[in-house]
Amino acid sequence: MASAHGRARTAGTVRGQGIAAAMGGWSARHRWTAVGSWLLFVVLALVIGSMAGRVDLTDREEVxxxxxxxxxxxxxxGLNDGPAGEMVLVQAAGGSLKATDPAFRAVVGEVVAAVEGTGEVASVESPYDAGAISEDGRSALVRFDMRGDPQTAPDRVEPVVEAVSGVQDKHKDLKVEQFGAASSEKVFNDAFGSDFQRAEYSALPVALGILLIAFGALVAALLPVLLAMTAFLATTGLVAVVSHTVHMSDTANSVMLLVGLAVGVDYCLFYLRREREEREAGHDAQTALRIAAATSGRAVLVSGVTVIVAMAGMLFTGIGDFKAMGLATMMVVAVAMFGSVTVLPALLSLLGERVEKGRIPFLRRRGKGTGGESRVWRAILGGVLRRPVVAAAVAGGALVALAVPAVGLNTANLTLSQELGDGLPIVRAYEDINKAFPGGPDxxxxxxxxxxxxxxxxxxxxxxxxxxxxxxxxxxxxxxxxxxxxxxxxxxxxxxxxxxxxxxxxxxxxxxxxxxxxxxxxxxxxxxxxxxGSTAASMDFTDKIGDSVPPVFAFVVAFAFLLMLLSFRSLTIAITSIVLNLLSVGAAYGILTIVFQHGWGAGLVGAEGVGAIVAWLPLFLFVILFGLSMDYHVFVVSRIREARMRGLTTQGAIRHGITTTAGVVTSAAVIMVAVFAIFGTLSMQSMKQMGVGLAAAVLIDATVIRGVLLPAVMSLLGERNWYLPKWLSWLPDMTHDEAGVAPAPVRQATAPAPVEPSGVGR
Known part of the structure; x- marks a missing residue:
């Protein structure tokens, strides 16, 4: 192995082994076929999905x-297709006016006449006939139904809302407020529909901007975004077909976009950075591409399978929305993974040096001539490796301290005022009706x-x-x-x-x-x-979520552990990967508890007075974060293992692996943090909590975990990192891709004797 350090940097230094190397090699040799097949796949998936149409979850499946x-x-x-019900509260807030007084009755009459005059309502019920007068005699409730299809009622309720507002404008001494299925949905759509669209539309420009800074070239920056978006579009079509068996939802589609963008950009970033690094080191274009296929390509496959397994945990909840999100994200990760190891090598082979086209003059590439190593992280890592005990104690202690508040984490289904705030008229109407007629609206x-x-x-x-x-x-x-x-x-x-x-x-x-x-x-x-009813829906949903936690946690942790064990043939790496990921998730839970439950810094994100974490979020975050954390872990440890197999000491391999991957991991993390942070700016508290939780966890994972705690722990473990008990030697070997790679020499002060890590590459 030591002789590999003196090999010439010429073609033929990769002995193609394993699926990733084979797929990348075929793609590079048949580049037009690979690109054309991918485009045909995306178009066919979209066309077939459009023809099939998406079938969404019904209420009975959701909870x-x-x-x-x-x-x-x-x-x-056939009783759930009834009309959308509405109600108008007429209330004397002060004074001696009662609902039975002529002046009050006159206003109620105006409300009835106003809503009937729109031609959009039916079955208007007078509070005096229905006995809908509050106990204190100061409030009356006018009930009616919207005509026509209840699904389109929100689009037709505006004239009714305006008619009620007109009555309110004429009687400032009374409260005249409307609430119902159609009016509340309209307000929700108006206030937050565009909110979601802006967040989703902002994700792509943000990702592209960060990639431009990372690569300094327009073509190189566009490739990850194009791969991620074509993967998402193809999966959208596939999901529509699958939805005829497993029903989908808008929530699943939004989560699919987030995860698809995250992993699609990550995988392309990992691959592209490695290919550029090998060309910088002196390899010809084809050799650099084959090395990237055998190393980063393998990491993409292992990472993708691990993320898919984590997402599969959502299928165990028995909740319609979670099953839809789980299946949709599994599919988009699989498509993005497949595209990364097939069409991407073909595009890089076609582009060659043209991948550097569109260079941004003031964004000069840094790190050239350092073997792709990050100078900043090399400086940080120097201190970590000199004092690994201190680094592990400080980083680990900080994460544990962040996680401690999560012990008192309080989950709840947020009320309307908690979720949307009390500034919207519809929320005030809901609260006022509930005070006058407890439980009346729900x-x-x-x-x-x-x-x-x-x-x-x-x-x-x-x-x-x-x-x-x-x-x-x-x-x-x-x-x-x-x-x-x-x-x-x-x-x-x-x-x-x-x-x-x-x-x-x-x-x-x-x-x-x-x-x-x-x-x-x-x-x-x-x-x-x-x-x-809505209270029953909230309680049943929370109970089901609570029952789902043990099996989901057990499934995700057990299968992630098994995949790490098979992928690296090291019991130590499998165990440490699980522990580090749990620390990352725990720290995210702690931050959510501190901000949204205890209110520390809540004003900075517009979350004052919430006092609880939305019930579905902890389980959702666990699954998503475990998958995304494994994404980084596989990439970093794969590079460390690769260097170790080429003869470096464990300490040298850690130094090389961290410093050469830190830049790409940082770039990928910054993109994800920025995208998730956009969702943290939305008006809905549940989306705000999701965005803040994901952004904080990814930031912690890419910096404290991968940059400090991982190298410190691996340094302390030394050769035990590669420990595989003899009784596990029968496990299938899934580690051979890196063994066939002889990349550019790795700089090390003292060349070690050739060492084959215990349990690695057997």
């Missing part, structure tokens, strides 16, 4: 448990299904349930009953004691389910009565 059962009964009975829905819904036994049980709900304190009443004789279904709308107070509302729901229902509806043989 399991009783909520899903209730929705399923209503769906099967009643629990008891969906009763029986073979004979009109039988005396069933009617008595329904009446007994309604009385007991109020008597047990679970509902302030009144309980409304809708009877659908033809469908054999009755729907009981039960306002929950607690209203917008999530904890009290959930306690009321538990009373209905565990105490009221068993002794009333539960006594009727053959009757089913799942309890749904």
């Amino acid at each position: 399991p448990g009783e909520f899903g059962q209730a929705v399923a009964i209503l769906d099967d009975a 009643p629990a829905q008891v969906v009763v299904k029986a073979s004979d819904i009109t039988s005396p036994e069933v009617r008595q049980a329904i009446d007994a349930f309604s009385r007991a709900a109020v008597a047990e304190g679970a509902s302030p009443g009144p309980v409304e009953t809708e009877l659908h004789e033809k469908e054999g279904v009755a729907v009981l709308k039960v306002p929950l004691t607690g209203g917008t107070d999530e904890e009290r509302a959930e306690a009321s729901l538990k009373v209905l389910r565990d105490e009221v229902r068993p002794g009333t509806l539960g006594e009727v043989a053959g009757l089913t009565a799942p309890i749904g």
